Amino acid sequence: MRDISLTSPIPLHHISIRDSFWSPYLALIRDVVVPYQWEALNDRIAGTEPSHAMKNYKIVAGLEQGDFYGMVFQDSDVAKWLEAASYLLALAPDAELETIADDVIAIIAKAQQADGYLNTYFTLKEPAGRWTNLAECHELYCAGHLIEAAVAYHDATGKSRILDVACRLADCIDETFGSEDGKIKGYDGHQEIELALVKLYRATGNDRYLRLAKFFLDERGRQPHFYDIEYALRDGRTHFPMLRMAKDKSYSQAHVPIREQQSAEGHAVRAVYMCTGMAAVAAETGDAELLAACRKLWESMVTRRMYITGALGSMAYGEAFSLDYDLPGDTAYAETCASIGLIFFAGRMLQIEARGEYADVLERALYNTVIGGMSRDGKHFFYVNPLEVWPEAIGKNANYDHVKIQRQPWFGCACCPPNIARLLASLGSYIYTHNDDCLYAHLYIGGEASVKLSGHDIRVIQRSEFPWEGSTRIEFQMEQPTTFTLALRIPGWAEKADVFINGIPYLLDDTETVDGYASIRREWNTGDSVQLVLPMSIKQMKGNPLIRDTAGKVALQRGPIVYCLEEADNGGQLHQLYIPENSSGFSSHHPELLDGISMIEMPALRLNGDQWGNQLYSARVKEQLERTTARFIPYYAWANRGIGEMRVWVNQQRIYPEEAMR
Amino acid sequence: MRDISLTSPIPLHHISIRDSFWSPYLALIRDVVVPYQWEALNDRIAGTEPSHAMKNYKIVAGLEQGDFYGMVFQDSDVAKWLEAASYLLALAPDAELETIADDVIAIIAKAQQADGYLNTYFTLKEPAGRWTNLAECHELYCAGHLIEAAVAYHDATGKSRILDVACRLADCIDETFGSEDGKIKGYDGHQEIELALVKLYRATGNDRYLRLAKFFLDERGRQPHFYDIEYALRDGRTHFPMLRMAKDKSYSQAHVPIREQQSAEGHAVRAVYMCTGMAAVAAETGDAELLAACRKLWESMVTRRMYITGALGSMAYGEAFSLDYDLPGDTAYAETCASIGLIFFAGRMLQIEARGEYADVLERALYNTVIGGMSRDGKHFFYVNPLEVWPEAIGKNANYDHVKIQRQPWFGCACCPPNIARLLASLGSYIYTHNDDCLYAHLYIGGEASVKLSGHDIRVIQRSEFPWEGSTRIEFQMEQPTTFTLALRIPGWAEKADVFINGIPYLLDDTETVDGYASIRREWNTGDSVQLVLPMSIKQMKGNPLIRDTAGKVALQRGPIVYCLEEADNGGQLHQLYIPENSSGFSSHHPELLDGISMIEMPALRLNGDQWGNQLYSARVKEQLERTTARFIPYYAWANRGIGEMRVWVNQQRIYPEEAMR
Structure with missing residues (x-):
């Protein structure tokens, strides 16, 4: 087998994020989201639909009494939570979180069956139904999420208990599925196990897991169709009758x-x-x-x-x-x-x-x-x-x-x-990937990373004004001068890119910018810095003319941020607003608004419908367009100020003089 | 009880249609549609879903063996067919059709139960379930259609057999439903019985039927809710589980x-x-x-x-x-x-x-x-x-x-x-209504009608160029000069109306035109004619600004006809066409096209998307609009030339000069 990967990501324990935009998100994930979701998984959030996901595990583990409750894939919510917790532990130690995670792992381990099988729905509800409804019932999907969590936890803590559980589960699956006689030539209705098995292969070096991932992928969609075969074998029993999952391939x-x-x-x-x-x-x-x-x-x-x-x-x-x-x-x-x-x-x-x-x-x-x-x-x-x-x-x-x-x-x-x-x-x-002598910077997010390039440990310090302003500075620290390539991503939305090395303008030549990356190779010294400055112009984006829904409309984008109109800023009936083709707005930052956003204001026209009265259709009412200012906020921040209209694609008023058709 | 009707329609046997637009439809209904539907009701159309509607009646009548098949309201298809056949018989004798209708009536009469009840679904499938699921099961709806057919057949032929069946059925219903103790205080989920009972009242003079119609109307929606009561009484049995008919009031x-x-x-x-x-x-x-x-x-x-x-x-x-x-x-x-x-x-x-x-x-x-x-x-x-x-x-x-x-x-x-x-x-x-001394002309459809006005028999002969041209001529013939009012409808789409009496321009004054009708009162002599000439301009109709789907779009209308674009005339991607606000098209008649239509051609713009390539969104592609001609056909004629795109609301290009926002 030949590895065609060009680059690898930097492991999380070699990365930290210190960024005015993203650090609050990371803090939120650590301080609120993961703790909140732990409460949710334990049914301690009042007024919401219960999860029952931890309880299902505890029942199978023999620690509590009760029945299974939830979706067939309820187990995966716990696994995804454990994976998120693992990443937090990789970023920074947290004894309390690690204790909770270890407890979860102990419960999961207890819930694993003697043969390695692990799924609370089938164990509690259909013990005889294991592997009989791959099309609908997410058994391998849940296994995949458990495997992802296990690899993440092992990476973060070095502890192997959950990785052992994952390997026993993967071995159970490997014994059950495959092209060999007596094995099921099937695959899950919801893909996930495939990517997870590759992670397990990377974590363990056991190439059976890689082969199994490839088997699941290549078996998919073959004739005679596995979903027809298993559907007949289970006499047409259907778990989600509304969706025809087994029939609609x-x-x-x-x-x-x-x-x-x-x-x-x-x-x-x-x-x-x-x-x-x-x-x-x-x-x-x-x-x-x-x-x-x-x-x-x-x-x-x-x-x-x-x-x-x-x-x-x-x-x-x-x-x-x-x-x-x-x-x-x-x-x-x-x-x-x-x-x-x-x-x-x-x-x-x-x-x-x-x-x-x-x-x-x-x-x-x-x-x-x-x-x-x-x-x-x-x-x-x-x-x-x-x-x-x-x-x-x-x-x-x-x-x-x-x-x-x-x-x-x-x-x-x-x-x-x-x-x-x-x-x-x-x-x-996701910020960087690298190979032996090249560091790719994909995302402009501030923080520090440690990476080995050309055999030396390099410390990469990024300071970014993204996404509100277009300047990013990457500084290197190292023990001794080192030659390597820095490949800076030039985003597709940037009309141009100015690069400064140690404050001096650096002209990118055409050969250096390939497929959206500007590659700068040189011997770097500690303290060297590269500054990338991208114009953050406001763009009236259009959709491809084959899209019906965007015909005659524009969406505003500035940097990576797509904007929208909200009723809170513009009143209702947002379809009555028109953005003239030649209108150029301006962006201003509002630290106090929606946790800090740049808002765009743009001269616009609003259709005044006052003269319509009770008429539904008319050729006689003269259109009245009034000047106004349209106020856009980032799409991601919508629906934080009560209920109201929102739209991303806004009617555009094209320049069209009266004499044009003559 | 006071009759607040201003006017009555002219009975069908006093009307004939001779109109270049509508006569082919009438001929089609007589020669093709009614015979074809008779074949359909008897399951003799190959390759279509069977109706089984006649067979259901025959089974209940004891003439054939078998089970019920079809919707709970399958009976109504036969009734509506019989009603259509009755109208044809009122327009012109047709011994063959009348024989078929009499045979149908004999079968229906045989299918009627001893107590007057008549419904093949309940008689065959749920004999104990009569009147237990009004919300969902259309019993009174089917009864209403039978009553409508019966009145129409009696009007057309003077034969009373089916009217007797209808009265026995209505009596059965009247004995079952009402505000009196022991009667069901309910009403049908699908309204129809109400309008039918009024027709039966008019045909028989029996005001029990009118009172029953009023009862059904006034009972509707009262609390405690009848649908909840009957739902509980039948233990929640549901006929159409997808629709929540009993719950969603x-x-x-x-x-x-x-x-x-x-x-x-x-x-x-x-x-x-x-x-x-x-x-x-x-x-x-x-x-x-x-x-x-x-x-x-x-x-x-x-x-x-x-x-x-x-x-x-x-x-x-x-x-x-x-x-x-x-x-x-x-x-x-x-x-x-x-x-x-x-x-x-x-x-x-x-x-x-x-x-x-x-x-x-x-x-x-x-x-x-x-x-x-x-x-x-x-x-x-x-x-x-x-x-x-x-x-x-x-x-x-x-x-x-x-x-x-x-x-x-x-x-x-x-x-x-x-x-x-x-x-x-x-x-x-629907063409005319009248009272003692006023004839209202509502629709401009050629033909002849006989009506008594101011005590005299008046023959009304209309010659119309509608809907393609705007001229209509109404001539009166009578034994002696008679004073009455002719109230001509001036359609809402007409910017003006020119009237000529015996060829001489007649100026309507404001008092004569009220609520869309121009009332001309005079002593009319035989041979007098009134010509109405309406402009048939092509209109770019707009939707009320509160409609989202029509924002920035226009629909063409000429006279009463709404137009559409079809792929057959314009190629695909109809959303790429723009009609300039100041574009004025022309209409031309094509007798050979789609059985004769007036087509509208209008200068338009088409967005050329050639430069987009593989991009889905872009701010950089310069829009290219190319001149073209958009070809519109009447909406009613769409989908007669193979499969293709169609749209009524077409993007409009508003006049907007570059300097407008400055």
Whole structure:
């Protein structure tokens, strides 16, 4: 097997974040989110749907009495919490948190069955039903999350107990699934085990886990179809009757073998988790065909099926992709988890090939949908992230039944909150990747990192004004002068990039900037600094003309931040606002507003409908457009000031003189 | 009881239609639609969902063996067919059709139970379940349709057998329902019996039927709620589990008593049938409060919840109204039956008060949604009539699952096809209404009518160029000079109206034109003619600024006809077309196209997306607008030339010079 990874991330215990934008998030994750979610998992949050997730484990472990409660995948909420806690422990010691985590691990270990099997739903509810409904019941998905948590905890603490549990579970799975006679030639309806097994392979060096990951990927979508076979074997028993999971193969990306898939289809979270697993296996095995399949699905997702906020999933039914260029803002599903998975996929691809498009998408999803998915109090979450909301219509037009207009304290299906926690807790690992003599800077987030380059320990100190201002400074400290390459990402949204080395302008030549990265190779001395200055202009973004929902509209973007209009700043009826094509707004920072945001004000026009009276349609009412100022806030900060309208795509007024058609 | 009706319609046997636009429809109904639907009701149309409706009756009548099949309201399809056949027989004798109808009537009569009860579903499937699930099971709805058919057949032929059946059924219902002790204080989930009982009262003079109609209306929505009571009595047994019919009271307009309802809510067809019944009872009883309730619901529907095509129902869930100004074109439900029911309601209101708004809406629904609901071959039908279709998305985005992009040969729920048949067969009765000395001309449709005015028989001959040209000529023939008023409707879409009497311009003064009708009172002699000439300008219609879906868009209308763009004439990606605000198109008639239509051609702009390549969002691509000609066809004629995109609301390019914001 050949490793085609170009670069590796810097482990979390070699990274710290000190950044005016991100440090508050990290503090929130540590001080509020992870403790709050621990309470939620133990059913101690009043007025929310109970989780019962810890209780399920305790019942199986024989520590409590009771019945299973929750979704078939309830176990995964505990695993994702443990993974988030592990990342916090990697960042900084926390004896209290580690004690809680060790207790959780002890309970999980007690809940593991003698043969390594571990799943509270099947153990309590369907002990005879193990491995009979892979299409619907998330057994391997839950196992994957446990494995991810185990690897993270082992990395963070060096303790092996949960890694042992994970290995015994993985061994149980390996004994059950595979191409050999007597094994099940199947795979989970919700991908996750694949990417997790690659992590376990990396943590243990046991290549059975890598082979098993590849088996699950390659088995997917083959004929005769496994989901038909198991459906017949269980006499058509169905767990989620509304969704036709076993029948609608594209729902779980099992409609054709993964290497033949031409477009991102079905449930968006499954798709991005699958792609992450594919990229991980391709990186470890050097499988060029698999990498090509990753690139194909990436292109489908991000060039034809992604919202400007980095959100995925155009419809509620199936929480799924629909078709190319179908990106309605109001009925969008745009699940927080799908954007998190998109970051996993982008991050994994970035390790294989340093192309700016991966980091651009990663940044887009991170600064918009992902942080928009959580309130600044750390206790309220969006599952669905629409780009346009008309609160009056919620509850009246059933097409919006999936939309919440305020972040919720918890969910019956609570996949998103712990996913935000584990992503943000591990944010440091997305800032850089490196190989032997090159450091890639992908995200401009302040803090410190330690990395070995050209055989020497290099300390990398970043000070960033992102995302509000465009200047970032990276300083190196080292014992002795060292030659290596610094590859600075030049974001796709930046019209130009000014670089200063030790304060002196440095002209990038064309050969230095490839695929969105400016590579500066030289002998660096301790104290050397590189400053990158990017223009933070306000952009009227347009959607590809094949998108129906964005026709005649613009969205404002400044740096990585996508903006929106809210009723709180602009009154209602936001569809009556028009942004003239030649309007140039200005940005101003408001430290007191929404925990500190830059707001954009832009001259605009508002349609005055006063003359319409009771008429519904008319050719006679003369349109009256009045001058006004449209006030935009970052999309991620919406819905923090009560209930109101919101929209990202705003009508544009094109310049068009009367004589143009003559 | 005081009759507050101002006018009455002219009975169908005193009307004939001879009109270049409408005669082909009448011929189609007689020669194709009614025979075709007879075959459908007898399950002789290959390749379509079986109806089984006649077979159900035959089984109950003891003429055949078998089980019930179909919807709980399958009986109503036969009744609506019989009603349509009756109108054809009123227009012209047809021995063959009358024989078939008599045979049907004999079967229905045999299927009637000893106590007058008549419903094949309950008789065959739930004999003990009679009157136990009014909320869901359409027993009184089916009875209402049978009564309507019976009155129509009796009117047409003078034969009383089916009227006797209807009276026995109505008597059975009257013995079962009412405010007296021991009777059920309930009402049907789908309104229809109310309007039918008023027709039966008019046909028989038996005012028990009128009182029963009023009882059903006034009982609706009272507390304690009948649907909760009967739900408990049947232990929560539910017929349509997906729809919460018994729980969601507004679905069937039973959320509050009808006189307190402020807005049109729930299932659109039920709402318009209810309003028709309310208007009928108000007209017969002089109940001013009830009439005020009709006006309130009318205003809600037509000034805030109606599509420009005269369609109702903004969402598929519940086939229902949603909220004010929520009128999405692509996800519209816009059921053909709802527009037919809107015509019933408008026609009934027009008899009470001659206000142009009723006729304007009636005309809008008729010329656009209703005739659009049937193909020109008379054998294919739309149930759902969207205003925007993107065929590629159908089957891929589940929000369009209710949309068909081609008219269908039949439906499992086949309410719409026979509804079109009965409406168009009775079209003549909507042209005029009259009282003792005034003739109202509501629709400009050529043909002849006989009517008694000021005590004399007047023959009214109309020759109309509608809807393609704006000239209509009405000539009177009579034995002796007679003084009466001719009230000509001046459509709301007409900027002006030129009137000529015997070829000489006649100046309407302000006092003569009231509420959309120009009243000309004089002594008329035989041969006198009145010509009305209306400008048929092409209008760029705008939607009320509170409608989100029409913001920045226009729809073309010429006369009563609403136009659309089709891919067949314009290529795909119709959202890339812009109609400049100052663009003036021209209309030309094409006798060979789509059975003869006037097409509109208009200078337009098309966005050229060639420079976009693989980019999904960009601030850098310079927009290129190219001149083109947009070609519009009447909305009703869409989807007759293969599968393609269609849209009614087209982007408008507003005039806006570069210096405007300075």
